[in-house]
Amino acid sequence: MSERNGRWAAIAASVLAAAAVCVIAPPARAQTLDRVRTTSALKLGYDPDARPFSFDAQGKPDGYAVALCNGIADSLRAQLDLPKLDVEWISLSGEAKVRAIQDGTADLVCAAEPVTLNRRQQVSFSLPIFPSGTGALLSTSAPLALREVLQYGEPSSRPIWRGAPARTILEHKTFSSIAGSTSEGWLTDRIKTFQLAATATLVSDYQQGIERVLDGSSAVLFGDMPLLMDAAARSDSSGNLIVLDRHFTYEPLGLELARGDEDFRLAVDRALSQAYAAPAFRAFFTTWFGPPDDAVVTFFRQTALPE
Numbered sequence: 001m002s003e004r005n006g007r008w009a010a011i012a013a014s015v016l017a018a019a020a021v022c023v024i025a026p027p028a029r030a031q032t033l034d035r036v037r038t039t040s041a042l043k044l045g046y047d048p049d050a051r052p053f054s055f056d057a058q059g060k061p062d063g064y065a066v067a068l069c070n071g072i073a074d075s076l077r078a079q080l081d082l083p084k085l086d087v088e089w090i091s092l093s094g095e096a097k098v099r100a101i102q103d104g105t106a107d108l109v110c111a112a113e114p115v116t117l118n119r120r121q122q123v124s125f126s127l128p129i130f131p132s133g134t135g136a137l138l139s140t141s142a143p144l145a146l147r148e149v150l151q152y153g154e155p156s157s158r159p160i161w162r163g164a165p166a167r168t169i170l171e172h173k174t175f176s177s178i179a180g181s182t183s184e185g186w187l188t189d190r191i192k193t194f195q196l197a198a199t200a201t202l203v204s205d206y207q208q209g210i211e212r213v214l215d216g217s218s219a220v221l222f223g224d225m226p227l228l229m230d231a232a233a234r235s236d237s238s239g240n241l242i243v244l245d246r247h248f249t250y251e252p253l254g255l256e257l258a259r260g261d262e263d264f265r266l267a268v269d270r271a272l273s274q275a276y277a278a279p280a281f282r283a284f285f286t287t288w289f290g291p292p293d294d295a296v297v298t299f300f301r302q303t304a305l306p307e
Contacts, residue, residue, distance in 0.1 A: 031261055031263060031264065032107050032257070032258065032261050032263075032264035033076075033080065033263050033264050033267060036076065036080065036082075036085070036107070037080050037082070040082055040083075040084055040085055040086060041085070041086045041087075041088065042073055042076065042085055042086070042087050042088070042107055042108075043088050043090060043105070043106045043107045043108075044061075044069050044073070044087055044088065044089050044090065044106060044107065044108050044109075044110055045089075045090045045091075045092040045097065045100045045105060045106030045108070045109040045110065045111070046061045046063070046065070046066055046069075046089060046090070046091065046092065046109070046110045046111055047092060047093055047097055047109075047111035047112070048061075048091050048092075048093060049093060049205070050063070050065075050111045050112045050227070051063060051227070051230050051231075051234075052064055052226065052230045052288045052289070053065040053066075053110075053111055053112035053130075053226070053227075053253070054066050054110055054111045054112070056091070060089075061089045061091070061110075063288070064129075064130070064285075064287075064288040064289070065110040065111055065112065065129060065253075065255065066089075066110050067284070067288075068110065068129055068255075068272065068275065069108060069110035069255065070087070071271060071275055072108070072255075072267075072268055072271040072272070073085055073087050074271075075267070075270065075271035075274065076267055076271070079267055079270070079271075090105060090106050092105070092106065092109065092111075097109065097111065100256075101122070101123045101256050101257060101258050102122060102123070102258075107257065107258075107264070108126075108255055108256070108257050108268065109123075109255060109256040109257075110255055111255075111256075112130070112132070112224065112226070112227065112253050113125075113253060113254060113255070113256050114132065114181075114182050114224075114251040114252070114253060115128065115251070115252050115253065115254045116182065116251075119256075120259075122259075123256045123257065123258065123259060124256070124257050124258060124259045124260070124261070124265060125254035125255065125256060125257070126254045126255040126256075126257065126265065126268045126269055126272060127254065127268075127269045127272045127273065127303055127304075127305070128252035128253060128254050128299075128303055129253055129254060129255060129272065130226065130252065130253040131250070131252055131295070131296065131299045132224050132225055132226055132251050132252065132253045133224075133225055133247035133248065133249045133250045133251045134182065134183045134186055134222055134223070134224065134225065134247065134248040134249040134251070135222070135223065135224070135225030135228045135229070135243055135244065135246070135247060135248070136150050136220050136221070136222055136228075136243070136244045136246070136248065137209070137210065137213060137220065137221040137222075137223070137228045137231075137232055137241060137242070137243050137244075138150075138213060138219070138220050138221075138241070138242055138244070139213050139214060139216075139240055139241065139242075140239075140240050140241065140242050141240070142219065142220075142242075143169070145169050146169055146170075146173075146219065146220075147242075147244070149169050149170065150220065150244055150246070151244050151245070151246055167194075167196070170196055170198060171196060171197045171198060172197055172198065173198050173199070173219040173220070174198070174199040174200075174201055174217065174218045174219060175187055175191075175198060175199070175200055175201070175218060175219060175220050175221075175222060176200075176201045176202070176203050176209045176212050176213070176218040176220070176221045176222065177200065177201075177202060177203070177209075177221070177222045177223065178202075178203060178204075178205070178206065178209065178221075178222075178223045178224075179202040179203065179204055181223060181224060182224075182249065182251055183222040183223050183224065183249075184200075184202060186222070186248065186249055187200050187222050188200050201218060203218075203221070206221075206223060206227060206228065206231035207231065207235075209221035209223065209231075210231060210232070210235055210237070210241065213241070214237055214240060214241075222248070224251070225243070225247060226289065228243050229243050255268065269305060270305075270307075272303075272304070273303075273304040273305045273306075274304075276300040276301070276303060276304035277304045281300065282297075285300075
């Protein structure tokens with residue numbers, strides 16, 4: 001084959017390869033803002049069992065994340081200069097919540113979702129909406145030594161999970177975590193890493209976890225700090241429960257949206273940034289979580305992006 005024919009053969013092969021890619025590649029998903037601008041409609045998903053972030057209140061969605069998303073809808077209406085914007089709220093739980101963005105069921109999931117690298121393989125996230133992390137709930141009748149080991153971390157200048165007396169205190173205990181939460185993997189890893197003779201038990205929800213702590217079948221319930229605090233406050237036995245003032249992990253929460261939809265993400269982040277910077281945000285936050293401490297105020301001040 002001549003050099004000229006060889007070049008043409010290479011070009012032809014490249015063209016055919018490109019054509020093949022075009023044939024097998026799935027069609028690009030319509031960008032959210034384009035569809036919202038055309039239809040004047042927005043689909044918002046929420047978890048009915050993630051109080052105080054999202055929950056059902058007499059058949060209507062309510063909660064901190066839900067209120068933030070209502071503000072985002074108002075901002076989108078203004079940003080797109082729409083005379084109206086119809087918001088459809090979709091209740092999601094379990095696998096339906098996991099698949100909601102990828103299936104196109106919702107444009108934005110307004111719940112308490114930890115921003116993790118594994119999850120970012122499937123969805124994108126807004127700016128963080130809350131500085132969450134793994135916390136611990138115990139009975140007020142729990143041994144003081146156990147509370148001190150978990151609360152302060154280094155009794156007698158020894159690391160929390162190693163050596164006496166910390167190890168002795170933590171040995172032969174049953175610890176619970178919420179199934180499917182990041183606390184599940186964290187607890188299993190801690191027990192394995194430090195070779196504790198302890199048992200990790202999964203519970204389906206916070207109520208079940210609290211019941212195990214109260215009846216003594218679990219020494220501690222590990223879960224998302226704000227959800228632990230809310231569940232304890234709403235429990236009929238709230239006076240017998242304590243949530244330690246310590247984060248064992250740092251897990252910012254965000255709103256889920258489709259990957260690659262940067263214009264929509266920008267619009268959402270603009271709305272959140274403006275909300276965080278507004279003077280009224282402190283009162284808004286207090287409605288759901290009580291007055292913010294200095295660390296929380298700093299978190300939102302640093303999270304908000306300038307124009």
